[in-house]
Structures are given as C-alpha cells and as structure tokens.
Amino acid sequence: MEDVYSGGVASGTTVSYGGVETVSAGGVASGTSVASGGVEIVEAGGTAIGDHVDGGIQRVFGTASGTVVSGNRISLQNASRKQ
Helix, strand or coil: CEEECCCCEEECCEECCCCEEEECCCCEEECCEEECCCEEEECCCCEEECCEEEECEEEECCEEECCEEECCEEEECCCEEEC
16 A cells, blocks of 8 residues: 655556555655556545556546546546546
C-alpha cells in the first residue's frame, strides 16, 4: 500500500495485484501503472496525471488527467476528469 499525502508526489509507481495506492488531497500521482488486481484511489483534492489503468481499477473522487484505460474500467464518482 502506498499513500501520497498533501505536498507529496509519486512518479512511475506500479500498483499490482492486491496493491492499493491512495492519493490524498494535495497529493499527486504521475505515470502510475495500475495492473490487474491493483487499485488506485484518487481522493477529493488529489490529482492523478498520465496514469495507465491496465486491468486494474482507478477510483477518482478528485482529478484524473490523461488517463489511458485498457483491460478493465475507470470509475468516476463525484469526480472532475480531464482528457
């Protein structure tokens, strides 16, 4: 499990089976790869940039920009999503 808090930046992280990355308000995840069985949660006020969701799940309550999705789904709930 990886938590990215306010002011924190995670770059190039891979979240694989059973793994969870949580991006809290003020945190930024860039270039995360979410593989099958992995979950990325972008909380309100958090930001994900240029992520690749390949068989995993991305739950966005904050902002996701430039996400590429293949193999499964992206879940947007109360979210702001930018292409």
